[in-house]
Amino acid sequence: MDMSPWPITGSISALMLTTGLVKWFHQFNMNLLILGFLSTLMVMIQWWRDIIRESTYQGLHTKQVMIGLQWGMILFITSEVLFFFSFFWAFFHSSLSPAIELGGCWPPAGIQPFNPFQIPLLNTAILLSSGATITWSHHAIIASNLTQALQSLSLTIFLGIYFSALQGLEYFEAPFSIADSVYGSTFFVATGFHGLHVIIGSSFLLVCLYRMYMCHFSSTHHLGFEAAAWYWHFVDVVWLFLYISIYWWGS
Numbered sequence: 001m002d003m004s005p006w007p008i009t010g011s012i013s014a015l016m017l018t019t020g021l022v023k024w025f026h027q028f029n030m031n032l033l034i035l036g037f038l039s040t041l042m043v044m045i046q047w048w049r050d051i052i053r054e055s056t057y058q059g060l061h062t063k064q065v066m067i068g069l070q071w072g073m074i075l076f077i078t079s080e081v082l083f084f085f086s087f088f089w090a091f092f093h094s095s096l097s098p099a100i101e102l103g104g105c106w107p108p109a110g111i112q113p114f115n116p117f118q119i120p121l122l123n124t125a126i127l128l129s130s131g132a133t134i135t136w137s138h139h140a141i142i143a144s145n146l147t148q149a150l151q152s153l154s155l156t157i158f159l160g161i162y163f164s165a166l167q168g169l170e171y172f173e174a175p176f177s178i179a180d181s182v183y184g185s186t187f188f189v190a191t192g193f194h195g196l197h198v199i200i201g202s203s204f205l206l207v208c209l210y211r212m213y214m215c216h217f218s219s220t221h222h223l224g225f226e227a228a229a230w231y232w233h234f235v236d237v238v239w240l241f242l243y244i245s246i247y248w249w250g251s
Contacts, residue, residue: 006047013042013043016039016040017037017040020032056211073227077230077234080234091190102182108181110180112176113183113247114170114247114251116243119166120243122166123243126166129159130160130163131236133155133159134153137153137229140152141219143219144218153208153209164198164199171188197238201232207224208224
């Protein structure tokens with residue numbers, strides 16, 4: 001494999017993005033944030049382009065290269081698990097022994113939590129359904145049934161977008177904000193980062209849908225799709241933990 005410029009340029013872009021976010025919070029200036037976002041988007045597009053060229057047209061993704069890519073995805077998802085673990089730690093640390101400033105109760109005094117059997121339950125059904133449809137798509141690829149693979153993957157992407165729209169509506173109608181004690185902080189940070197992961201996963205699946213339509217995948221060689229499916233299942237599982245702990249138990 002040729003040396004790639006995208007890891008270092010991606011790191012610089014991510015640094016610009018996070019620094020720009022801090023600058024926006026403190027100085028209300030979005031210039032660096034927009035520049036970081038655009039550069040990150042450009043790196044994503046070109047990195048994806050190079051991997052598609054290497055695997056599909058140049059035939060460079062041998063068995064050994066594929067094993068390396070699989071381990072890279074496994075380690076990335078492991079780091080994401082630990083990322084969300086810190087949010088759950090913060091939530092349970094605050095909720096199992098509420099401080100006197102919170103009224104000694106959970107949810108804190110004055111906080112009106114969401115009803116877990118309304119939009120959150122619907123979102124749970126949507127994400128679980130999307131997990132089933134992406135598994136259907138995977139089995140269709142293995143069976144070389146392109147029509148079913150395209151239909152089920154399109155349905156998965158639709159469910160992901162539908163989930164994001166419902167979560168946006170939930171945020172818009174929320175009776176509390178991120179500034180409302182540790183409850184608001186843990187709720188919006190945990191569910192917000194999960195929502196961001198759903199958007200990232202949906203973009204991942206959109207690229208896979210394009211590649212599937214262009215016949216880049218075969219029944220024996222479709223690692224890009226498998227990586228996207230692993231990520232999507234991870235997003236599903238995290239949501240189940242969020243729903244049970246924050247929406248249901250935490251309310």
